[in-house]
Amino acid sequence: MLAILALVTAASLLPAGPSPAGGLAVSAGDVTDRRRNDSFFAGLEIELKLTGEPAAGVRGARATVEKAVDDTGRNLVKENAEKPDFAKSSGDEAPSLKLELRNPARRAGRVRELTGQVELFVPERDPAALAKVPRFAAQMDRPIAAPALKTAGAQVTVVSRKTYEAEKKKDAERRKKEAEGAGIAGAMVNAFAGLFEGMFGDIGENDVLVRVEDKGEKVFSVDVVDAAGKAVDGMGSMKVGGFWILKFLEPVPADAGLRIYVMTPKAMITEKFALKDVALP
């Protein structure tokens, strides 16, 4: 079990606190207190920096807050906050994480206590966290058979345009029916959903369409790779309903494969953190 605690005094001024050998250190980075009189986008954002041996090889991470109190005693934890998505690493460094909190009191000078946990996805720790799918074009519209996906209870399928359009149509009809049952409010929700789908759901001729059924949210990423296993550079990806649209300007190679990372229990590290007296700007 890796070391857990990183206590940092005056976290924004001092380096990360001592971490036991081989352990993870969590320290506060930039602190931004956005205060508005109309409350739109107001809040306190604390960047967390991850260092130490476990931070190497991290492909993704997220942080959740358990307790956050300023020095006036004000509770800074947002009510009904959803669990954040995993932030992805760019390059070899661990991603910097951001905690979203409520604004502290104006007269507060510090966040007295901040505790929570970080979850790290380190696929190198478990060979089963990586599923390689050669020549995905040959498996179009058929669920990919990979032990990692099966264990995670997830299903990933590269779909053809025809299947995508049919599913989209079916989904639109389902939403329309639901909206009819929900009166005017439902109709408005449906209209907005249609608008957003129109804006973002359009697919380019070179895009790769992937249906991801993953109730446990274990599928971390799906990338297109060439025959040598190198990632094919694209224009990013977006999620529309249960579909992941991987965008490409050029056609992907005919023999391209997929690289799917799955967050298996062995590939995950969960660490508690505790910061004290984080100075407020």
Add this chain to the structure above:
Amino acid sequence: MRGLCMARVPRVLTVFPSVVLAAVLGPSPLAAQGVRVSAGTIEDRRTTGKFFAGLEIELKLTGDDVADAKSARILLKKAVDETGRDLLPERKPDEDFKSVGSSELKLALKNPARGAAAVKEIAGEVQLYVPTRDPAAVVTIDRVLTRMDKAIESPALRAQKITLSLVSPKVYLAEAKKRDAEFDKEMEKHKEEMKKEAGDDKTAEALMALVKGFAGMMNDVGENDLILQIGDEQKKILDIGVVRANGEAIDTSGSMSTGSVKILKFSQKLPADAKLKLLLHTRKSIVSSPFTLANVPLP
């Protein structure tokens, strides 16, 4: 009239008698009547990071002269929080005219003290641009399309020391390479300054690539676009548009400016009798009123 001594009056406004106009602007603008200034959205963005810290206060204007105004600007003189901290920015603030009624009319100040609960005083002058106050403030150039690739002769523009010529897309694109080379030279000159400003080479390079990308957009001109070469050292031009022979405005699909060049983009061919309409800042078209906000609560 509410005085500054009033304690904690939320978003109080005080319009001073217009005779107290600042003399620093040369001949004083005319006095505006009944202009009221109040604070709208306030954002105090405080960060330990390098960028985007500051206090932003949106200003709302009301009053008879405001209804006729096309645009407005704020000349700030004093801003201090209740701890006595001076909030005036170190750099000269943006004093361009902004559309009245938009949310663009904002003060960009330094962060107040963390413990300050209110801005004690903000004082300055609001200037309104009311072109209907002065016939010389509106200049139209008839049949503008017939004046391609030559200087536009206009006594009204000459009187304001403005030069103007219309450049055809063909001529403009032919000079694109020369312009790009000049731009690269200019960027090279400011490279070190950018590095210092950005904090590291990587960020500076990314910023410069971004600037170059935007500059490159200036070469993206269509056959219907109007390309204007403008000489206006005194910055008298507030707006340029195109109207039909009957004065009805023709909507652009956007505009771009860099240095002395302004491009008005049109998705359709302009009518042969289209006119260019310029709104100019003249002494008589500007009306002014000092203002003071006291005890503006901070979020």
